[in-house]
Amino acid sequence: MPSITEDFCAAMLRAARGQLPPPADRAARRSLLNVLGTAVSASGSAAVGVLLTAADEAGGNGDATVPGLARTLDPYWAALATGTAAHLDDFDDTHLATVIHPGASTLATVLSLVPETAPSGPAFLGAFAAGCEAQLRIGCAVSPAHYDHGWHITGTCGVFGAAVAAAALLGLDAETTARALSLAATMTAGHREAFGTMTKPLHAGKAAANGVLAARLAAAGLGGPADPLGDGGVLEVLAASVDRDALGLGWPEGQRWELEQNTIKTYPCGVVAHPAMDAAITAHPRLAELAGQAEITGITLRCNPLVPELMGREQPRDGLESRFSARHGVAVGLLYGRAGLAEFSDAAATAPEVARLRSLITLDADPDVPRDAAVLRVTRGPAPGSPPGAPEPPPVEVAVEHTRGSAALPLTDDELLAKVRALFGPVLGEAAADRARDAINKLPAAADTAELFAALRPLTETERTS
């Protein structure tokens, strides 16, 4: 009788190799386009530069594409660089029930294996979808205990998804894939302590690279502890309480995909602060109408307790740290009425006017506030030039019920394309985002991935001039 792990792998491989049901197909295409955008956007970042330097020293050149770069790397370094880039700006995606960002590591896995496996469009998209799904289901089984304990679940669960995606592309069977998961279980990576440093996005890159290695080693005949997803296996190591039903054995017939719940980030920072930032951006014109920003005297944010837990930095010192400061997100929203990559730059993180507003913010954690909701209240002193004793203007209060981009209020396809255009723009030009979108939409019927890959690299001199 096949083990639980083999059952799980068989279902995942069937899903990867069969026709995706329409909702999963749409979710996969949207998730793929979105993480390609974040990967391209960060391809010129300092963190990716570090990895390229190390790859040079390690002799890591090869045929695998890193989105946005002209140079190509071997599969290991390509996976490391792509996964790190796609997650670097915390602008990728979130499965809210687990807080997994599934796209980055899975994208990195499938991209790195294209040169040697030459997949058809459906095989490529199917492997991406199943890789996301596998890590989300394992994540559901260990949630919330695993993340609450301090693990960065994107890394620790991502490696299993990467192993499944790699197994799908490498043509492995369920028994071999189960051994790959057993080996992947010895290669989990990710502490939440790393948030705010380059090591956080590295977790997604390592998940991809390690998952591919686990699949290759299993294909070469190796195995570890039997039935890692079964009773007393790795799930019990990862979490004090395990919900094995969440693995969804017997899936996918008639059951929805967790991938359908993956949401696309609207701001480049931790997702739990997004409702607060929606509120701040809504409040911005109302504050500007009446008085200058300098008149703000107090800001209170009623929010889910995960906000101070995950986004509690009071005065971040650089752009990466500001991604873990809800106060920063609210401050830039109130000041500028927007919160894009520029508002999470090193310059924005250290701007005195932003620091002043951050210092005025109180986080009022309330377990009754859902993760996708927040209430922001801004109080102000009298307007400049008003007589002594003049009454204070009324406080501005904004309540957000569902943050933009959440499962209840998902980004439209047009909003997603606008986001990806903005991400591609400075690197490859906005038109490349449209080409990538079109190529992704054709994947379900495409013989190969050539059209997509053509949209992911800078044009050569000849292509530019012709």
Next chain:
Amino acid sequence: MTTTDEILALAGAAAGPGVAAPASAEAAGSVAEVGAAEVTEAELAAFGAAAARGANSDVVRALLAVSPGPPPAQPDTVPQATVPSRNPAWTAWLTGAAAAAAAGEAGENSKTAPVHHAWLAVFAAGLALSGSPERLPAGMTVRAAVDAGMSAAALVETGLDDWGGWSPGTVAATIGAGVTAGLLLGLTGPRLRAAIGICATQASGLAAAEGTQALALQVGKAAFNGVEAAMLARAGLTAPAEPLDGRRGLFALFG
């Protein structure tokens, strides 16, 4: 002073006077206390011999099959000189896995063996970066770097509980391998601290791997991660300042 500070102090002592002296008398004291590993040249040689014995194991053959770069003509020359790729991290994985496989085949108990099997990763990291003596940082020897790595691993393992299904030895060895590799790459101060941080976040390995091929694999992978972390830190990757004692750091997660 945090555990990471203590490790940096003992690493500084290993790097020799004038390179990175302990920051305080307190640091010097703790170095004397934990610097008792005293790795000998004979132990280094014994490690090399064990790696040679394990070079034909299934685990090493599989690793060679998946490692980048052309495979060497003779698998049994792996531990000596043949580097299957330019990446010393792969050399560390192969060497560590080979030594652990040999120790397992010899029927040693992994925890009571002369060298804790998991800690073979520290030796593997050292050997992978040994190269020629003139390429090492001034005053540094492989023996001193491995010695510091073993002390660091010992320091980390005392803070871990032997329960919950993780392999504390492998978790600790990852840090030790990173310290050894960092010293051999000439890292000091913030860069060595970053190497420890990059290692800590990747420390893993399961107790259940004992008795399976995954044991040798995870020991070797600890060495791989240690060497790679040192390379990434040298290239400028940033990492948390307190990866061990921090609120969501290694001790909070494995302790």
